[in-house]
Amino acid sequence: MIADVYIELKEGVTDPEGEATKKALKLLGFNNVKSVSTRKVFRIEIDENDKEKAEEEIRQMCEKLLANPVIQKYRINWIS
């Protein structure tokens, strides 16, 4: 099974990369830009047919390595 794991900043956490990108886009004349935020995506292929088990395993991965709960949250999006 394949999942995309999105690591995002929690609401209220400053996102310097997003802010800087927004500024740059405005400088390029994209005045309609309202906000820019960044996220990181890991595509994980997992050898498991039971979706529930697979989801639990990915949850563990997020908690043990992929996300720092102090500022980050995660979201799993199943591709197949």
Place this chain on the structure above:
Amino acid sequence: MMEGVFKKVEAPFLLYQVDVVSSDDETLQQISDELGLALNVDEMKRIKEYFKSKGRNPYDIELQALGQAWSEHCCYKSSKYYLKQFIFNLETDYVISAIKEDAGVVEFDDKHAYVVAFESHNHPSAIEPYGGAATGIGGILRDVVCMGAQPIALIDPLFFGNLDTPHSELPRGTKHPLYLLSGVVAGIRDYGNRVGIPTVSGLVFFDNSYLTNCLVNVGCIGIARKEDIVPSRAGGEGEYFVLAGGLTGRDGIHGVTFASAELKETSEEESRGAVQLGNPIVKEPLMHACLEIVEKKLITGMKDLGGGGLSCAVGEMALAAGYGARVTLDNVPLKEADMAPWEIWVSESQERMLVTVKPELVDEVLYVFDKWDVPANIIGETKAEKTLEVFYKGVKVYDMEIEFVTSGPEYCRTYVSKKPEVEIDEERIRPPKDYLEVFKKILQHPNVASKEWVIRQYDHQVRASTILRPLQGRINFETHGDAAVIKPTDSARGLSITADVNPWMTSIDPYWGAAASFDEMIRNLVAVNSVPHSFVDCLNFGNPEKPERMGEFVESVKALGWMASGLNLPCVSGNVSFYNETPYSSVAPTPTLMGIGIVDDVTKAVTSFFKRKGNAIILVGETKPEFGGSVYSAVTQQKSLLVPRTSPEKLKSYVDSMLKAFKEFKVHSCHDVSEGGLAVAIAEMGIGNALGAEIDLSGMEGETFVKLFSESNTRWIVEVSQSQAQDYISFLISRGCTAYELGVVSKGEFSFNDRNFNIELGVKEVEDLWRSGLVRYTGW
């Protein structure tokens, strides 16, 4: 027409035999084009004759190998003749190895040698600035590591088009200079910082000749115990070749031939495959592992896989030792399984190193690489007969005499010189209408202004051996230094490093411009109280097949040779990059120089910022109305052909006297006078400690604007205490030098006075202008 020329060979992989033997000139050229060999008809005809005598036609892998070996990048076919004549003819007793190897090796002290390499990474950076610059760093580090040396410093001179170029004026297919600058700096930052080697010196220069050809030059210095220096050749017959490092993939295929032809408008799409992808986190352990096998004396030779990949490295390592080689490609670990043998052979995948090992030590070598999680495999062995044979899946795909492969052509290309003959009194350069306005414009000019935005993104203090940083002064008021100083061993001895060239001067007058660039390099080394010791060059020019371009090259090289021999300063390594040219423009002649000096005792190194209010400010050297290539001429839009003159005799006499004076007197600070002239030099010295200066120019000869803004060579500003000022000046005058007391270090403002003349500007205002010159474009 090409049908029947390429014949597919029955094999478990893709292999073609190419009919060169029965091809006419036109077809030979088409073969070269079709395979992307970048060889001309005459070169192809030599290949045809060779295979005729062998009685067979070559395989694609053999032609590809020749295309690599005979490229401008690998065999310097256009430059060798002139380099030998003018630059590489100087003998000094402390040079251990110059030119022959990947990097120059020079004695540092009884036990140690320093290793220097300098290269361009121009074309890849113009296409993909981030990856191109990063792999440039990777390549130059390997050049130093493969000599058995620990890298200790990186140096990055960069050249871009003007940052204020409107997008609408960019030629098609060209990326905006701001995008290129940001990408290149990020690439150097992310690679250099990650491998943990400090980036301590460099320069950033803006000129529209670089709009379609940005230049990215990268230099590296390393340190080694003399007995650990490893040659780039095998030690004997029957030794194993071990390939260590990253996997081999299609990235970088044709990087070398690509760097040897003019960039076309369509290059962007066509050439993407030629830009390599780097991985600093493979490089870092590879570096450790290589240095560990050197320290344990487990190998006989080491060479990095750079331009041309395995095809260049294997042959050169074997031939240099007087042997041949047999290689089995099956043992080369691949990124993609379906690669053809020629792709494996010429791939320029990053982070790879080739070592030769005696059979009894090979297990120990493989263990060290394994410990660092670096893949390593035996891929071949040396043999007595001087041929190179390559096998893949049981098929012999390559069999040529190594001497033929490495006997690349050498051209004595015709050239036309550009030498504007002007005398000082022929030029009528006018004073500015508004001095203050011009001074402000000069301070804020991107070629003068603070490069802090670039410098701070590089870790310049990792390894904890940086004595003088590129930014120095009071914390958060730092100004530019002249040369960086590194302390590479436990002793107090240090190395000073600077990178210099003035492309505005070389574009007006390649000869005097190159001489002036050399003068500036020496001035910077001397300013920190170091003795100039050696230099390397990275010669960036346009298409050498055009006589005017070749003329720029020859004149620059002549001038460098003249200056170097007069100062007895050896050129120990270097790189030539031609074809920095597009239909839109050719680059200004850019002979970038990296100078290295020896600092006897790093605690005696001299910094560039004023130390104390009330100290005397002294100008050393003569000031003349020489404005060719100056910032003043650019800002006031006056054309001047008179590039500042110099001579090795005069420079040498000043160098000796300045160095002697450092011993005799307490010099508080010293800064060389270059872009922007005296006014800028004094401003930079003040900014670094939030101090100003009260300057009286009336003791000097000539017009005020000449005194303030001329960029005459061989000049320094020196700060000494009031009580030593007169003795310092007398000392220099007694040795035939010129020196004036200009005034005193003050607080609050910079004030420049002459007969019936006064301008004043607050220190804060000067600092703001100087600091904002670059960041008004980059946004900090």
Place this chain on the structure above:
Amino acid sequence: MGDMSDNVNVEDIKIAVLRIEGTNCEDETVRALRNLGVFAEAVHLKQFYSDMIKEKEKRNMKDYSGIVFPGGFSAGDYVRAGAIFSARVKSVLREDLEEFIRQGYPVLGICNGFQILVELGALPGFDEDKPLAETPEMVLAINNSNRFECRQSLLKHENRGKCIFTKDLGVKVVMYPVAHAEGKVTFPSTAEGVYIDRLVENDQIVFRYVDDKGSYAGYPWNPNGSVYNIAGICNIKGNVFGLMPHPERAFFSWNHLDYPNKTALDEYGDGKIIFQSMIDYIRRL
């Protein structure tokens, strides 16, 4: 405790400077420690657990009485700075390291090492019995400037005696270089105040960024935007200490010759105190 009761010779003290691929400040860290007379060596994490390592290169955490996580970009800082190094330590050395800290041995994290200690849950380290928290309680987030920056920083020492690495420093401002892209001390936004109060109360704050007048100030004096200008903190016991600035780069006075008031070669710089205090503490253990 005190000088008279020292029961370990300096030369018998062994300190490990841990590394994996991408760690790159181990040489100067080892050099600083060795200069003070102890036996210090750079040890690859694999030397603690991997079967492929030869006998003479195998190591055990029990061989050492001090550990340093040095600076660098371990594993490229991919995922998050320090996250991969920390995950590897957790998988193979978690119990050893917890025992090491519980027994009071000193653990120092500099720059990337600080990031690793935070990812390990060793800092802020509120629970003496459980030196590695289950999940991280803070993070060193990307700098407010959104980029890597290399500059000098001024640090005011504010620890009242808990941190064993700065015990003899007193109320003083020191200058150490910073060089990082992710160094902004950040706590869960909903409980920021609670965390800071707790750190202050427990005497866990060690260094705070100040300007040249000694006052708490914004950028560039606070180079990354750290909350409360925090540059370094220790755990509840005072034997685990992490900081973003680099004391090993200010170990000798010649490390900052290009700043005003330079001094001579044989003198030490502001950074020495950290390593000296670590060694003095081990001698008294």
